[in-house]
Amino acid sequence: MQYLHDYILKEGRVLSSQVLKVDSFLNHQVQPTLIQEIGREFANAFANSQVDKVITVEASGIHIAYATALALGVPFVYAKKKRAVTQSDDVFSAPVMSYTRNETVDITVSKSFIRPGERVLVIDDILANGNAVMGLLDILQSAEANVVALGVVIEKRFQDGRAKIQARNIPILSLASIESMENGRVVFTDSEESKMEFLTKE
């Protein structure tokens, strides 16, 4: 997605070979026209996948899930993060380790909002170690929902999120896949290669 690649190259700040700041346009300050394009891109990719619902986890996936759900014409759900491990009959929950915050939180989804057999598209802003997405997949498994795919805006290909998610046979669509960030330079994964992998997987 050229528009997104341009944003990353122009506005992204590489703080180390592992850390990319995209908080001027994606996950703190947000450029709405970019998000609208991202939502349309995901919606086009999954237009024929009979998506019933989009799911994400608060907070930085919310605007992206909304833009995607609007373009697909379906509702979306955002899992909530709670510190306390509150067992409840009314929610599905899964523990998620956050490295940036150095704590484990529970993410929860009300049982009312995910039904058995629903076809759910998982959306998030960034795929790195994949912990938050794995938590969502656990919840969707508990709910006996069908996971259509994972769509992420930016994938840090050099971290292990992809391997974990593919081990569950979930197709992944990354709109921007970053191969490396050595010496402050963002190198994208060859886009044709990414696309073919996705199509083959799906």
Add this chain to the structure above:
Amino acid sequence: MQYLHDYILKEGRVLSSQVLKVDSFLNHQVQPTLIQEIGREFANAFANSQVDKVITVEASGIHIAYATALALGVPFVYAKKKRAVTQSDDVFSAPVMSYTRNETVDITVSKSFIRPGERVLVIDDILANGNAVMGLLDILQSAEANVVALGVVIEKRFQDGRAKIQARNIPILSLASIESMENGRVVFTDSEESKMEFLTKE
């Protein structure tokens, strides 16, 4: 806003005279077409207010701020919640007491994203005791930004948020203003009265 009133009457669940659950369409599961209409409604109301930026606080204001910012053609910023009181030269921060979580969190905004003199529209999902909004107003004051107004989707008129915010001379636009919820029945504030108050204040 009739479309929103209908949603509240049809889908909202009054759990007590104080508590209204709107998590099937507004702040857990979300109906995108409703949010799009809400964003357009705010954008129409503030079309001539020279808004430079929309601001909200994570998580449940994000999709609403996005829809509003998109319709206005400006960026939005969401304040982040952090548990640790991290003093930093790079962020504006304010403490916010959360009654639902029974803890005080810091909300923070990077100094890069709010500039002195910017005209900022504050958006949130629900106005009750107004604590989160007061935190945002503190941040905007530190940033020497100009607050255009507060726009909220649902106001619980019988709580004290409005009084606190009006004490700072900030106009408030509520798309749905709830006067009372006695005996499980939602009673809206007379809409003409709400509108006149807003126009007079502005």
